[in-house]
Amino acid sequence: MPGHIIVTGATGFIGSHLCTRLLGEGCRLTIVTRRPDSASARWLATRGARVVTADLTEADALLRAADDKPCQALVHLGASVNLAGDDMRATNVAGTANVLRLAEASRAGYLVFASSIEAQGLARPDELPLDETRACRPPTPYGESKCDGEAQIAAFAERTGIPALIARIGNTYGPGSLGFVHFFLRTLLTHDAAGPALPLLGARLLQPIFVTDLVEALVRALRVKLAGVYNFTGDAPASIGDWVLALAELLGVEELARLRGRDRRPRGRLLPPRRRRPHPSRLHRWPAPRRHRRLPAPLAPPRPCRHARLVCRGERPSAAAPMNGGSRCA
Numbered sequence: 001m002p003g004h005i006i007v008t009g010a011t012g013f014i015g016s017h018l019c020t021r022l023l024g025e026g027c028r029l030t031i032v033t034r035r036p037d038s039a040s041a042r043w044l045a046t047r048g049a050r051v052v053t054a055d056l057t058e059a060d061a062l063l064r065a066a067d068d069k070p071c072q073a074l075v076h077l078g079a080s081v082n083l084a085g086d087d088m089r090a091t092n093v094a095g096t097a098n099v100l101r102l103a104e105a106s107r108a109g110y111l112v113f114a115s116s117i118e119a120q121g122l123a124r125p126d127e128l129p130l131d132e133t134r135a136c137r138p139p140t141p142y143g144e145s146k147c148d149g150e151a152q153i154a155a156f157a158e159r160t161g162i163p164a165l166i167a168r169i170g171n172t173y174g175p176g177s178l179g180f181v182h183f184f185l186r187t188l189l190t191h192d193a194a195g196p197a198l199p200l201l202g203a204r205l206l207q208p209i210f211v212t213d214l215v216e217a218l219v220r221a222l223r224v225k226l227a228g229v230y231n232f233t234g235d236a237p238a239s240i241g242d243w244v245l246a247l248a249e250l251l252g253v254e255e256l257a258r259l260r261g262r263d264r265r266p267r268g269r270l271l272p273p274r275r276r277r278p279h280p281s282r283l284h285r286w287p288a289p290r291r292h293r294r295l296p297a298p299l300a301p302p303r304p305c306r307h308a309r310l311v312c313r314g315e316r317p318s319a320a321a322p323m324n325g326g327s328r329c330a
Contacts, residue, residue, distance in 0.1 A: 001027065001219075003072030004027070004069065005072055006106060010033055010049075013177055013211070015040075017174070018215050029050065032078065033054075062102050074108040074110070083140045110225045113149060114167055117231060118143035119146040119147045120138070120143075122205075125237070129207055150166050163227040166229040167230060167232045171206045171208045172210075184244050185247065188248060188257060206237065209233050244257050
């Protein structure tokens with residue numbers, strides 16, 4: 001497999017692990033990054049990687065990654081992982097179009113596109129692990145952008161005849177994966193706006209994959225030029241609630257995790273609102289005199305009905321005899 005390989009998103013979590021492995025395999029590496037001064041970029045440069053500073057949305061700057069000789073493969077890992085926003089869509093959709101121009105300019109012999117399992121959307125427990133043939137139903141704009149990227153890659157491969165791999169990557173974890181656990185730590189330990197949504201997200205199932213397993217799969221795909229759409233996920237699903245509890249156990253805050261993950265929404269009829277406690281400054285004030293209510297006038301004693309008087313006298317009332325006030329006799 002040794003040869004020239006271009007990698008976008010090389011200084012990210014997955015990219016840094018993959019580039020380290022490719023350099024160990026003896027590949028000549030060109031990395032594309034927005035942050036050439038980052039620790040990952042500097043470390044890869046010391047190992048012999050060529051660093052090109054470019055944003056995915058800058059087509060002209062991106063073309064500087066091409067050189068005179070054809071590259072063996074282009075691995076497109078760069079992306080914005082924000083769930084929504086114009087910048088995210090520009091990076092993931094327009095940026096992918098720019099990377100395809102780079103693939104043609106560099107005469108790449110193989111293309112790898114890092115999609116996401118988010119493109120397929122949520123799944124029931126009996127559907128996991130997700131099969132590649134299941135229709136895509138992305139739940140977020142981020143997942144939609146990955147679907148659009150997949151369509152661009154498929155059209156490019158059909159037009160040029162260059163073999164291309166669409167890798168739908170699951171939730172990746174491992175050394176250096178602070179970005180993956182940051183959301184859980186933020187919702188667990190701070191009053192983040194996403195905290196109230198944790199009980200709703202707790203049952204959502206993930207398909208996590210360890211980063212070294214993912215890198216091994218990508219390297220094997222590069223060796224044989226695997227083409228098509230494949231899911232790169234783990235076999236054992238895990239819920240978001242399981243992840244939060246695992247982190248809480250490591251931090252020693254299990255009770256806090258159970259409290260944050262408890263669904264406190266009212267079920268059935270709404271509960272009455274709580275009485276507001278008085279301000280502490282008012283606790284020591286002399287209570288204000290209460291206004292006395294005017295008591296109602298005493299009721300007059302009930303008058304016996306004519307029916308009862310007739311019965312006491314031994315008389316028999318007629319059916320047409322009117323009752324006093326409409327009262328009913330026992």
